[in-house]
Amino acid sequence: MTTFVDRVELHVAAGNGGHGCASVHREKFKPLGGPDGGNGGRGGDVVLVVDQSVTTLLDYHHSPHRKATNGKPGEGGNRSGKDGQDLVLPVPDGTVVLDKEGNVLADLVGQGTTYVAAEGGRGGLGNAALSSARRKAPGFALLGVPGATGDIVLELKTVADVALVGFPSAGKSSLISVLSAAKPKIADYPFTTLVPNLGVVTAGSTVYTIADVPGLIPGASQGKGLGLEFLRHVERCSVLVHVLDTATLESDRDPVSDLDVIEEELKQYGGGLEKRPRLVVLNKVDIPDGKDLADMIRPDLEARGYKVFEVSAVARTGLKELSYFLAEVVAKARARKPKQEATRIVIRPKAVDETGFTVTFDEAEGVYRVRGEKPERWVRQTDFNNDEAVGYLADRLNRLGVEDELLKVGARAGDGVAIGSDENAVVFDWEPSMMAGAEMLGRRGEDHRMEAPRPAAQRRKERDARRSDSAQDEYDEFRPF
Structure with missing residues (x-):
């Protein structure tokens, strides 16, 4: 049975926004007291949060589909x-969030670090919020916006200061068991360690973590053995420790060739591992x-620039010197890291001439396609069974x-116009210069272009009404939900 999972594909869905309500206030002697439809609630977000008590992604391996709750619809009486409840998903420290193409979306390190994986949909405005000087009693409300959905990949990269790397059965598990309080599985057959083990070591005033990475073999960086699955766990480590077996029973292996093989795999994997400080x-x-073999190869290793330690995990010799040296290296690595600066909020105002949408001609479909966050969202919020909407x-x-x-x-009357992507676009035949809007519903059959000139007072009143509608649009965009 699987007990450790460090890579999962998660299907997340935020909550949908609740629909707005179209309602008219009624009471005795006042049957039409004005619109009082309330706004719909906002859909819940899907939020990833680092939790130090979580060490594996096993829960998401068994249950990869996660959805937040929807917002409730508005009601009469304002x-x-x-609002829908946010779905909070705890993840281990060191979790990397990627999209399906492998692009990094977030790197979650540190207790309490959060990332919104899917944002909940806006709630639709009720007819009370849609009323204006020109539209005093709207007979419609806006629909809620569907919540964001998508697939993300979670990868766990162990957050440790020291990584033990080497061939299977080189003694890494035994070494971490005597350096720390970790109790990994130890046996005399290859691939005993199937999951990374993490231990905490105290050397003087320095406390650091040490990770036992499952055994590597030639071709691990190309997917052979278990190496490719766990090489990501050494990416965050400050120092790499090559554990070489000086008493191997395999005739075709020796410590120096083992070192060369592991170094080549680290180089092929990339990620800066080939430049990481290391010792043997x-x-x-x-x-x-x-x-005897250790005495023979030690001069050669030191000539290559490696710091060499001779230890025995069974007899527990040479461990104190190794532990304190690793503490010194880790302390220096921590000192070299730049201090974390205070979080800056960067404000990037939109350009004055930015419209927020694009219009292009789709030759394959033969329509003019309108794309943009605002028009596409407005279409999703519209009830097309309601002419006023x-x-x-x-x-x-x-x-x-x-x-x-x-x-x-270059669009002309009768040309097809599609708003949105290919999957959920709204397509209609375009008729330019038509007076559109709810105010025309009571004047069907009339042509405003044939009307006599209106008095200046009336024109000012209509201009103020248009400004009121424009202000209402801005209110719709920035209204908190």
């Missing part, structure tokens, strides 16, 4: 719907043949400048 531990010197959408798109942009790119 009652807003309840010659293990099993309690065996006579092991001690469709008119409100047309008003918003016109004020955003979509019609002007369509004219610039």
Whole structure:
């Protein structure tokens, strides 16, 4: 049965926003007291949080589908719907979040570090919030926005100061068991260690962590054996310790060739491992043949620039010197790390001429495609069974400048226009210069271009009403949910 998982694919879905409510206040002697529909609640987020008590991704291996709760719809009487509850997923320290293409989205290190993996959808505004000087009693409300969905990959990279690397059965598990209080599985057959083991070592005033990485073999960086699965666990370590078996029973192996093989695998894997400080531990010197071999190869290793220690995990010799030297190296590595600066909030204002949307001609579909965060969200919030809601959408798109942009790119009356991606686009035949909006519903069949000039007072009143609608759009965009 699997007990340790360090890589999973997670399917996350944030909560959907609740729909707004279209309601009219009614009471005795006042049957039409004005709109009082409440706003829908915001959908819950899916949030990853580092928890030191969590050491594996096993829970997500068994249950990879996670969804936050939806926001509740608004109600009459100006009652807003309840927000959806955020889904908080605890992950181990050192978890890296990637997308399906392998791009790093977040590197979660440190207790309490958070990352919003999927953002909940906005709640739809009720008709009370949509009312304005020109639209006093809207007969519609906005729909809630669906929450974000997607697939992410979680990879665990062990957060340790020292990594023990070497061939299977080189004695790494035995070494970590005597240096720390860790109790890894120890046996005399290859691939005894199937998961990384982590131990805490105290040497004087320095406390550091040491990781026992499962055995590497030739070709590990290309996926052979277990090496590729666990090489990521040494990426964060400050120093690498080559544990060499001086008493191997295999005739085709010797400590120097083992060292060369592991060094080549680290170089092939990349990630800066080839530049990491390292030292060599010659293990099993309690065996006579092991001690003789250690004496023979030590000058060669020192000539290569390695600091060499001769130890015996069984007889517990040479461990104190090794432990204190590792503490010194770790302390120096920590001192070299730059101090963490205070978090800066960078504000990047939008350009004055930025429209927030694009209009392009899709030759394959033969339509003009409108893409942008605002128009696509507005489409998702529109109830197309309600003519007044469709008119409100047309008003918003016109004020955003979509019609002007369509004219610039050469669109003509009757051309197809699609708002959104291929999967969920809304397609319609475009009719330019049509007065769109809820205010036209009571004047169907009339042509505003044939009207006589209006008095100046009336024109000012209509201009103020248009400004009121523009201000309402800005309110819709920045309203807290």
